[in-house]
Amino acid sequence: MQRLLLLFSRHPWIWLGLVAIASAIAATQLQHLQVQISADEMLVSDDPARTYYEQIRRDFGDERVVLLVLESPSPLAPARLEVLRAVIDTIEQLPAIARTESLFNVPNVKGVDGYLDKQPYLAEPPADDDAARALLQSAAANPLLRKVLVSAEGEAIAVALILHDTDGQPDDDRLSGSIDRAIAPLKQVYQRAYAIGFPQIRAEISQRIIDEQAHLLPLAVAALLFALFLLLRQLLDILLPLLTAAISILWTFGLMGWLGIPLNVVTSTIPILLIVVGSTGDIHLLAEFRHAQGNACDVSDPLKRIARKMGRTVLLTFVT
Structure with missing residues (x-):
């Protein structure tokens, strides 16, 4: 040297x-x-817990899901459902989306005149507010849907967006942007409408890292300048x-x-x-x-x- x-x-x-x-x-x-x-x-690369986790993923699969959450006192109002149906159709056309699960296609299994009826909850839109409340109560009574696709209070519903199973990670920024643009009409008819999932979380953390660099680097440079001036x-x-x-x-x-x-x-x-x-x-x-x-x-x-x-x-x- x-x-x-x-x-x-x-x-x-x-x-x-x-x-x-x-x-x-x-x-x-x-x-x-x-x-x-x-x-x-x-995660530690050679940790037995990680090996077990990877084995479970291979055996049972690992669906990547983004939840579209819609909040409003009457989430199944006919005007809102019309917009929601159009938005879901748009989302299903996105390349990263494999399918969607919502009250539009989740079966409502019940017996009718001695026969098993499994039509979706929203096979037909509710005629009025009373019918909408009754439908929400029926969905919330299902333990598989309560606090998953329907809130217990009946003031929020969700749509599950299942992503395609790929080896690599999707482009989080592009996927989040595509979903945000697709759900924009919902923000006009619902009090709150937002998507939440790993792509959104990763995109938010990535933006936070960039923002932190913009704040921490000037502080580090200022501290260095002060030390250099003193020395x-x-x-x-x-x-x-x-x-x-x-x-x-x-x-x-x-x-x-x-x-x-x-x-x-x-x-x-x-x-x-x-x-x-x-x-x-x-x-x-x-x-x-x-x-x-x-x-x-x-x-x-x-x-x-x-x-x-x-x-x-x-x-x-x-x-x-």
């Missing part, structure tokens, strides 16, 4: 040019960086650690985008860590250089001194 540092000091413009080229290449890969949230990433008191010495931290973050995110490594709950802390770990090495180098510069007559002496004394420190910081 000592020889490498001295080589850098002898030909600074060449190495600065190479750093600029590498940074430009890394910047082109930032567009491929994705934010991806999955509970599987938080070094020179503009160049203050700017250099910021520059190296920015280049480190750019290279790291560019490499992650190129390799297809997503930004998740764990890796979202990388920028802060790079600023903290990288700036400590920079401060030590600059402090040692200024100390050697004050005691040396030759310009090359401080460079040789920090290469000799700080080479191992720089190597350990780089490996870290």
Whole structure:
């Protein structure tokens, strides 16, 4: 590492040019960086509990469901049902949706004149409010539907949107956006209409991670500037650690985008860590250089001194 540092000091413009080229290449890969949230990433890979969980998923399947929740004092009013039926038809045309389950197609099994009738609850729309309330009470009396597709109080219903079973995760932002656009008419006739499921949760967490980066990075930079001002008191010495931290973050995110490594709950802390770990090495180098510069007559002496004394420190910081 000592020889490498001295080589850098002898030909600074060449190495600065190479750093600029590498940074430009890394910047082109930032567009491929994705934010991806999955509970599987938080599980220990060789944990017996995870092995058992994966086995159960393979044996019994794992349906991915998004619930469309509709809240209103009279959720089965004819005008609302007409809009809901049209929205469900639109949702069923989305590529990611395998099928829907709602009171429109869930059978209401009952005996009629000695025969078994299993027509859906909403095979025919209720004629008036009294019929709608009676239908809601009938659905809420079914333990398989109560607190699943119908609230116990009868003021909310749900539509289950079952996603296609695919190996990879769907595009959460695209799926959430498609569903939100499809259910927009429902917000005009229901008090509340929203979709909730893992795609929406992952999309929300992803947006929170991006927002946190926008808030935490300026705070980290401000703390670094304050520390550098107290320790070094020179503009160049203050700017250099910021520059190296920015280049480190750019290279790291560019490499992650190129390799297809997503930004998740764990890796979202990388920028802060790079600023903290990288700036400590920079401060030590600059402090040692200024100390050697004050005691040396030759310009090359401080460079040789920090290469000799700080080479191992720089190597350990780089490996870290």
